[in-house]
Amino acid sequence: MLDAGPDLRQQALRHRLNRLDAILFTHNHVDHTFGLDEVRRFNITMDAPIDLYAEAPTMAHLKRVYAHIFDRASNVQDSFVATIIAHELKADRELVLWGMRFTPIRLLHGRLPVLGYRIEPEAADSPMGNDPDGWWPLAYCTDVSAIPPESWAKLTGLQTLVLDALRRRKHPTHFTLGQAVGVAHEVEAARTYFVHMAHDLPHEPTSADLPPTMTLAHDGLSLGGLPLDGQQHEG
Ligand SMILES: [Zn+2]
Numbered sequence: 738m739l740d741a742g743p744d745l746r747q748q749a750l751r752h753r754l755n756r757l758d759a760i761l762f763t764h765n766h767v768d769h770t771f772g773l774d775e776v777r778r779f780n781i782t783m784d785a786p787i788d789l790y791a792e793a794p795t796m797a798h799l800k801r802v803y804a805h806i807f808d809r810a811s812n813v814q815d816s817f818v819a820t821i822i823a824h825e826l827k828a829d830r831e832l833v834l835w836g837m838r839f840t841p842i843r844l845l846h847g848r849l850p851v852l853g854y855r856i857e858p859e860a861a862d863s864p865m866g867n868d869p870d871g872w873w874p875l876a877y878c879t880d881v882s883a884i885p886p887e888s889w890a891k892l893t894g895l896q897t898l899v900l901d902a903l904r905r906r907k908h909p910t911h912f913t914l915g916q917a918v919g920v921a922h923e924v925e926a927a928r929t930y931f932v933h934m935a936h937d938l939p940h941e942p943t944s945a946d947l948p949p950t951m952t953l954a955h956d957g958l959s960l961g962g963l964p965l966d967g968q969q970h971e972g
Pocket residue numbers: 764766846880
């Protein structure tokens with residue numbers, strides 16, 4: 738899972754998620770972190786801890802806000818809190834989990850350095866390497882207003898780009914739709930999904946005006962052919 742938003746519980750119920758193997762965080766804003774308490778239920782259904790990956794500043798925020806999780810020994814009494822294993826991520830080091838390679842991508846969210854992720858099978862015979870619809874490599878770049886020069890190389894050869902496109906009016910910390918379309922043209926992924934839209938972008942008319950390889954993403958969108966819990970994900 739990428740980030741843990743405030744409506745994590747609602748989304749998990751809606752999509753009947755019954756396991757959560759790891760969480761990779763992009764940055765420390767609360768619209769990306771304030772669902773972390775909810776993951777404790779997965780500890781019960783899986784009878785296992787959950788791996789959590791974040792850069793040092795994001796980890797510091799999580800440890801401050803979720804002291805009851807990270808420092809549970811200091812709780813006045815033992816209570817039901819999430820059991821996680823915290824791993825500090827380095828922006829220049831890739832991570833391989835279950836045969837999938839996660840390459841951090843440095844992005845700028847206003848003045849705040851954040852992470853995007855390039856995700857792809859580590860090898861053709863990786864469990865998730867079976868990709869008949871061609872979704873990998875996929876880059877997930879939410880909450881971004883600028884891409885530093887050194888990060889463009891990590892955005893080459895993409896089948897799927899997921900990119901921030903807040904609204905049409907300028908914003909100090911997010912790409913506008915126009916800027917996002919410009920970046921998507923440069924990246925030239927086979928398909929681009931825009932995310933993190935504000936309410937001033939009406940879904941259908943906005944999508945209808947976009948270039949054919951680009952569209953607005955929506956809640957419940959699934960990438961066909963990706964095995965979920967060993968099965969095809971329907972819906
Ligand atoms: Zn943010």
